[in-house]
Amino acid sequence: MIKNVKAAEMLYNILPSETQSTDSNRSTVMYFLLASLDVMKKLHGNSKINLNQAIDFVYSLQVLPDETKPAPEKYYSCGFRGSPFLGLPWNPECKPLSPETTPQSFLDESHIAQTYTSLCLLRILGDDFSRVNKTAIVSALKNLQKSDGSFAPVNTGSESDVRFIFCACAISVMLGDWSGVNIDAAVQFILRAQSYDYALGQIEGQESHGGSTYCGLAALSLMNKLDELPKKDKIIQWLLERQLGGFQGRINKDPDTCYSFWVGGSLKILGAFDLVHGPMCKSFIVSCQSNYGGFCKQHSSRHPDPLHTYFSLCGLSMLGEEGLDEIEVRLG
Amino acid sequence: KKKMADDNEPEWVSFSERPEWKDVTPVPQDEGPFGGACPIAYEDRFKETFDYFRAVVKSGEVSQRVFDLVGEAISLNPANYTTWYYRRLLVSQLNKPLLAELEWTTEVAKENPKNYQIWYHRKSLIESELKKYNGDKQQLLNNLDIKTELDFTEIMLRTDNKNYHAWSHRQWVITDFNLFDQEYAFIEKMLESDWKNNSAWNQRWFIVNKGNVLGGGRFGNLTDEQRQREVDFAWPYLQKHPNNQCPWNYIAGVSRGFGSEQKKQLKERVAEFRAKHISCPHACSLLIDIAEEEATKESLEDARQNCLDMANKLAQIHSKYWFYRATQLEDRIAKTTTS
Numbered sequence: 001m002i003k004n005v006k007a008a009e010m011l012y013n014i015l016p017s018e019t020q021s022t023d024s025n026r027s028t029v030m031y032f033l034l035a036s037l038d039v040m041k042k043l044h045g046n047s048k049i050n051l052n053q054a055i056d057f058v059y060s061l062q063v064l065p066d067e068t069k070p071a072p073e074k075y076y077s078c079g080f081r082g083s084p085f086l087g088l089p090w091n092p093e094c095k096p097l098s099p100e101t102t103p104q105s106f107l108d109e110s111h112i113a114q115t116y117t118s119l120c121l122l123r124i125l126g127d128d129f130s131r132v133n134k135t136a137i138v139s140a141l142k143n144l145q146k147s148d149g150s151f152a153p154v155n156t157g158s159e160s161d162v163r164f165i166f167c168a169c170a171i172s173v174m175l176g177d178w179s180g181v182n183i184d185a186a187v188q189f190i191l192r193a194q195s196y197d198y199a200l201g202q203i204e205g206q207e208s209h210g211g212s213t214y215c216g217l218a219a220l221s222l223m224n225k226l227d228e229l230p231k232k233d234k235i236i237q238w239l240l241e242r243q244l245g246g247f248q249g250r251i252n253k254d255p256d257t258c259y260s261f262w263v264g265g266s267l268k269i270l271g272a273f274d275l276v277h278g279p280m281c282k283s284f285i286v287s288c289q290s291n292y293g294g295f296c297k298q299h300s301s302r303h304p305d306p307l308h309t310y311f312s313l314c315g316l317s318m319l320g321e322e323g324l325d326e327i328e329v330r331l332g
Numbered sequence: 333k334k335k336m337a338d339d340n341e342p343e344w345v346s347f348s349e350r351p352e353w354k355d356v357t358p359v360p361q362d363e364g365p366f367g368g369a370c371p372i373a374y375e376d377r378f379k380e381t382f383d384y385f386r387a388v389v390k391s392g393e394v395s396q397r398v399f400d401l402v403g404e405a406i407s408l409n410p411a412n413y414t415t416w417y418y419r420r421l422l423v424s425q426l427n428k429p430l431l432a433e434l435e436w437t438t439e440v441a442k443e444n445p446k447n448y449q450i451w452y453h454r455k456s457l458i459e460s461e462l463k464k465y466n467g468d469k470q471q472l473l474n475n476l477d478i479k480t481e482l483d484f485t486e487i488m489l490r491t492d493n494k495n496y497h498a499w500s501h502r503q504w505v506i507t508d509f510n511l512f513d514q515e516y517a518f519i520e521k522m523l524e525s526d527w528k529n530n531s532a533w534n535q536r537w538f539i540v541n542k543g544n545v546l547g548g549g550r551f552g553n554l555t556d557e558q559r560q561r562e563v564d565f566a567w568p569y570l571q572k573h574p575n576n577q578c579p580w581n582y583i584a585g586v587s588r589g590f591g592s593e594q595k596k597q598l599k600e601r602v603a604e605f606r607a608k609h610i611s612c613p614h615a616c617s618l619l620i621d622i623a624e625e626e627a628t629k630e631s632l633e634d635a636r637q638n639c640l641d642m643a644n645k646l647a648q649i650h651s652k653y654w655f656y657r658a659t660q661l662e663d664r665i666a667k668t669t670t671s
């Protein structure tokens with residue numbers, strides 16, 4: 001594990017230029033790195049990671065209410081953005097703005113996945129959420145939910161599917177406030193996403209997929225509505241059949257380490273993780289470990305990356321690997 | 333350090349050396365006193381492009397040079413949904429022709445096949461265009477050959493025939509513009525080149541259930557005739573490649589609403605197949621499901637035996653699951669009176 005710790009620390013210190021394409025969602029990469037350290041129990045007490053600075057950075061990404069508008073419109077863009085790329089002034093205290101200084105940019109808005117990631121980051125960093133504008137975020141969620149029950153990730157328009165329902169649910173749990181989510185509508189959307197082979201697609205009619213299945217199951221579980229999903233035995237079968245050593249994300253695709261989490265986690269939620277062939281799963285994940293630390297998508301991959309590293313560690317954690325902390329499967 | 337230019341690309345010129353940008357002061361990112369967290373070692377080109385991007389966002393300038401700059405920003409980081417949104421605003425404000433923009437997006441997509449944002453960009457552009465015709469689809473189609481969207485998905489499917497976004501995009505085009513009929517031929521073409529392509533199988537399910545040709549409608553509301561036709565469509569595929577799970581799942585799905593006579597026929601057909609392909613796990617699994625549904629003491633016992641076969645021989649990696657199913661069936665058998 002030591003080389004994995006060192007690799008994560010190095011990347012946290014400076015990400016190579018090849019990661020420029022993740023610039024707009026830097027906080028997600030930050031989450032994968034710090035959460036990896038956390039799973040390896042090397043986040044707190046690590047002299048290389050300044051927790052307060054990390055917390056400040058996350059807060060600097062919070063989108064503040066538009067004081068030129070009345071409630072609830074003033075909150076529509078609230079939540080967290082993915083990075084400082086728009087060049088807005090550094091404001092980790094989240095000092096409220098005045099009508100003269102908002103909106104800070106006509107392009108500034110939060111993204112539901114970044115709001116979710118930022119709250120996860122604050123949690124693992126041990127923050128008390130004191131600077132999180134809960135009212136604003138919950139209002140923003142309410143505005144993002146569409147009439148079909150799904151959630152769009154941004155106020156300015158985007159595709160909507162089960163991924164963002166999951167984000168909305170995880171956010172609501174972390175904030176302890178569900179008033180931003182119409183649970184019945186969200187549940188119906190998820191049920192419609194169930195495919196003819198029982199697993200879930202991103203939206204109704206789309207191919208069943210390990211990632212969508214995780215999002216749907218986790219969301220239902222967080223909403224306490226898992227009972228409404230029919231044929232759980234068949235979903236378990238579908239999930240288990242994705243194990244060919246490691247896990248594949250869809251029928252007839254190659255195994256990929258991150259599905260150890262999406263598919264493994266789904267099984268965990270359904271109480272069937274013990275039916276997984278543990279040794280074969282572990283063996284696959286370990287074979288994807290890089291000599292320089294970190295994990296790759298597949299053993300033929302050239303380079304490890306933070307996403308696959310984090311989900312590989314989650315997979316190993318679920319398999320009971322020594323030295324790794326337990327994860328909160330339903331929050332990712 | 334400057335990025336090495338590609339052979340085909342003209343060499344990149346720094347913005348600071350471009351006379352047409354002389355009047356603009358670049359705006360750096362503000363990452364606070366300690367340089368933020370998780371910093372990226374930006375290349376000069378990336379940093380500069382976004383410094384100028386930030387400057388025009390701040391000033392709110394709308395112009396051709398901004399349009400081009402946003403295009404450059406997108407090429408450097410196509411995952412940035414904000415720059416795509418900005419591009420759409422500019423397309424609208426500058427009255428940029430739709431086709432040219434769609435073509436440009438195609439070029440970006442070819443360089444970035446896994447990108448999410450290009451799909452919504454195209455959909456959004458077309459929906460905006462439709463608004464110009466007050467929602468009159470016929471008028472839109474007089475001015476735009478919507479098949480270019482399907483052609484685009486085909487280009488992307490050539491590099492990855494299971495590209496999830498490509499198949500979803502097809503579903504959108506087909507649904508909104510009622511192009512169900514011709515999709516059957518496309519699906520068969522895709523299956524011909526890769527019979528294991530589960531996305532293609534899923535597409536068939538989608539068309540059959542939503543398409544007007546077979547008079548589907550809501551999912552799962554097929555007639556017995558339609559279900560039979562689909563089972564017969566899938567059957568040759570599993571005969572050729574018994575261990576391909578796709579046609580098996582497909583048959584299990586379409587036959588779910590079968591009347592009892594057809595269920596019986598399907599059961600016999602599958603049982604016959606199983607006898608000839610004793611190591612095929614999917615045939616066994618389907619028989620188990622059919623037998624469980626039948627729910628007589630005898631059929632449940634058959635199912636239980638098949639579950640043990642799965643656990644011990646056909647699907648040993650999933651043995652724990654099949655032993656669990658067998659145990660569940662034992663309990664059910666105990667509670668079932670003889671039929």
